[in-house]
Amino acid sequence: MFAHNQLATASTEIAVNSVFCQDNQVALKNQLFEISSLQYVQAKETIFWEGDPSDYVYEVLEGVVLLSKMTLDGRRQITGFVYPGQPFGLGAGEQHTYTAEAVTRSRLCRYSHNRMDQSITIYPALGHRYMAWTSSELAAAQDQILLLGRRTAMEKIASFLLRLSERNDEYGEDPMYLFVPMTRHDIGDYLGLTTETVSRTLTLLDKMGVIERPNQSNIIVSDLDHLMDLAENDT
Amino acid sequence: MFAHNQLATASTEIAVNSVFCQDNQVALKNQLFEISSLQYVQAKETIFWEGDPSDYVYEVLEGVVLLSKMTLDGRRQITGFVYPGQPFGLGAGEQHTYTAEAVTRSRLCRYSHNRMDQSITIYPALGHRYMAWTSSELAAAQDQILLLGRRTAMEKIASFLLRLSERNDEYGEDPMYLFVPMTRHDIGDYLGLTTETVSRTLTLLDKMGVIERPNQSNIIVSDLDHLMDLAENDT
DNA sequence: CGGGGGTTTGACTAGTATCAAGTGAGGTGG
DNA sequence: CCACCTCACTTGATACTAGTCAAACCCCCG
Numbered sequence: 001m002f003a004h005n006q007l008a009t010a011s012t013e014i015a016v017n018s019v020f021c022q023d024n025q026v027a028l029k030n031q032l033f034e035i036s037s038l039q040y041v042q043a044k045e046t047i048f049w050e051g052d053p054s055d056y057v058y059e060v061l062e063g064v065v066l067l068s069k070m071t072l073d074g075r076r077q078i079t080g081f082v083y084p085g086q087p088f089g090l091g092a093g094e095q096h097t098y099t100a101e102a103v104t105r106s107r108l109c110r111y112s113h114n115r116m117d118q119s120i121t122i123y124p125a126l127g128h129r130y131m132a133w134t135s136s137e138l139a140a141a142q143d144q145i146l147l148l149g150r151r152t153a154m155e156k157i158a159s160f161l162l163r164l165s166e167r168n169d170e171y172g173e174d175p176m177y178l179f180v181p182m183t184r185h186d187i188g189d190y191l192g193l194t195t196e197t198v199s200r201t202l203t204l205l206d207k208m209g210v211i212e213r214p215n216q217s218n219i220i221v222s223d224l225d226h227l228m229d230l231a232e233n234d235t
Numbered sequence: 236m237f238a239h240n241q242l243a244t245a246s247t248e249i250a251v252n253s254v255f256c257q258d259n260q261v262a263l264k265n266q267l268f269e270i271s272s273l274q275y276v277q278a279k280e281t282i283f284w285e286g287d288p289s290d291y292v293y294e295v296l297e298g299v300v301l302l303s304k305m306t307l308d309g310r311r312q313i314t315g316f317v318y319p320g321q322p323f324g325l326g327a328g329e330q331h332t333y334t335a336e337a338v339t340r341s342r343l344c345r346y347s348h349n350r351m352d353q354s355i356t357i358y359p360a361l362g363h364r365y366m367a368w369t370s371s372e373l374a375a376a377q378d379q380i381l382l383l384g385r386r387t388a389m390e391k392i393a394s395f396l397l398r399l400s401e402r403n404d405e406y407g408e409d410p411m412y413l414f415v416p417m418t419r420h421d422i423g424d425y426l427g428l429t430t431e432t433v434s435r436t437l438t439l440l441d442k443m444g445v446i447e448r449p450n451q452s453n454i455i456v457s458d459l460d461h462l463m464d465l466a467e468n469d470t
Numbered sequence: 471c472g473g474g475g476g477t478t479t480g481a482c483t484a485g486t487a488t489c490a491a492g493t494g495a496g497g498t499g500g
Numbered sequence: 501c502c503a504c505c506t507c508a509c510t511t512g513a514t515a516c517t518a519g520t521c522a523a524a525c526c527c528c529c530g
Contacts, residue, residue, distance in 0.1 A: 069377065069378075071386070071467055072467055072468065073467060076385075077380060077381045077385045079380050079381070090370070091369065091373040091374065093367075093370065097374050098377060117363075120362065121359045124355065124356045124359065124362070127355065127359070128352075128355075131362075131365070131366055131369065132328075134326065134369050134373060135326035135327070135328065135369060137373055138369060138376060139332050141376035141379075141380060142304065142332060142333060142376055144376075144380050145304075145312060145314050145376060145379050145380055145383060146306065146312045148380060148383035148384045148427065149312045149383045149424075149426075150310040150311075150427060152486095153485075153486070183508070183509090184508075184509065184510095185508080189384075191384070192383065192384030193486080193487090194486075195509075196486090196488085196509095196510080196511085197485090197487075199509060199510055199511080200486095200510080200511080202510095203510070215495085216495080216508070216509070232306060232308060387518095388517075388518065418477090419476075419477065419478090420477095428518075429520080430476085430477075430478095431520085432517090432518055433477095434477060434478055434479080435479080435518090437478095438478070450527080451476070451477070451526090451527070451528095
């Protein structure tokens with residue numbers, strides 16, 4: 001599945017199935033194919049650092065990627081997790097404004113930023129798609145602002161689990177089985193909490209009978225309604 | 236200055252000086268002029284609500300506008316303040332994802348969203364500009380995420396004052412005179428703090444000799460270096 | 471001069487961070 | 501195959517930041 005010698009074949013597949021190319025315009029497909037290439041990364045490997053020149057726009061094909069920023073004194077804030085079918089590295093000027101790091105072993109597709117720009121001039125349809133994706137990143141960032149500014153630890157954790165479930169309900173059933181590839185530390189850095197608070201809150205949810213934790217990276221949601229109440233979802 | 240009978244004249248001026256039209260392409264100017272119109276709003280007047288159909292993209296010509304979201308139980312989070320020369324209402328799909336409200340009496344220019352799309356297809360240069368603006372909104376949102384998730388009340392307030400100063404140093408000198416048109420409550424809803432904490436922190440800064448508060452809506456920064464230290468600015 | 475909204479201050483509380491120790495699971499080497 | 505090591509996670513005790521509740525103050529305006 002991650003064999004590097006499949007690169008040529010896989011790259012063709014990407015160009016056809018990419019988020020940037022979901023309609024049936026042959027010219028657009030060819031154009032995207034020309035500027036795309038595959039990249040494989042190991043868990044915890046850094047894809048690019050905040051401040052690196054933003055040469056590429058990426059799309060996750062398989063795996064999970066996290067985006068983060070740091071304060072001068074070393075506190076880390078994760079601005080988002082990126083799942084298959086979602087792009088990242090968009091909306092950068094000369095350099096990336098955040099660090100991107102693989103949570104799990106991942107398969108990525110990357111598009112040359114410059115040549116993307118050229119392609120957009122030639123194919124306005126591509127521009128619309130690009131803009132739609134930047135917009136959805138913006139909407140996600142604003143949701144995150146709401147989450148961080150105005151919610152308790154319990155609400156944050158509950159919201160986080162619900163977001164995971166949207167991407168992740170393997171069996172789509174009640175109870176719901178969630179795969180949680182990121183560490184408690186990562187979750188804390190995402191929600192503006194410490195590792196300990198994340199752990200304590202999960203323990204509390206467990207004791208309340210809302211979730212079960214068979215092991216570190218799996219969570220079963222046994223009472224979805226209760227979890228949704230706790231998340232205090234907004235409009 | 237806010238006389239409505241100046242609409243026609245002012246509108247021409249906008250089309251020429253708008254952020255969406257800073258280069259010298261006559262065709263682009265004409266195109267933008269056709270789809271633009273002026274709008275005047277009073278302080279505290281709502282421009283659009285979260286969930287309203289997103290018919291227009293806006294630009295602030297004069298005044299200050301705030302963008303906010305609400306949780307179900309009524310807690311408000313301000314996602315950003317918008318100053319002259321900056322656009323808002325971008326990046327929306329069918330409906331706006333936040334509420335926009337005037338902080339002070341403001342003069343706005345609005346562009347039909349649909350016709351903007353058409354114009355972009357015709358003038359790719361406009362598309363690039365539009366994308367650049369959406370990108371800068373995204374970058375700002377991610378900065379805000381870092382601010383909310385990983386900073387103390389003092390760091391938040393100090394950062395806020397520094398951001399204000401970027402827009403606002405009337406005399407560009409040390410000491411710096413800041414006009415603060417929003418209420419303490421607004422500042423709190425922006426930084427994820429209560430009114431009381433905002434007030435207390437400002438009082439503390441005053442006692443430390445970093446700022447002075449001649450009246451409610453003006454702040455003098457007497458020790459900029461110290462303020463910058465307190466803000467713990469990131470990379 | 472009086473009223474009201476925004477602001478400041480005070481006392482107290484609650485929630486989360488911090489510091490510290492203990493537990494458990496996965497991986498490595500003997 | 502098992503003992504050991506490590507790293508992530510959990511749990512506990514305590515400290516401290518910011519929130520809550522309440523009251524007083526101060527502009528700003530009519």
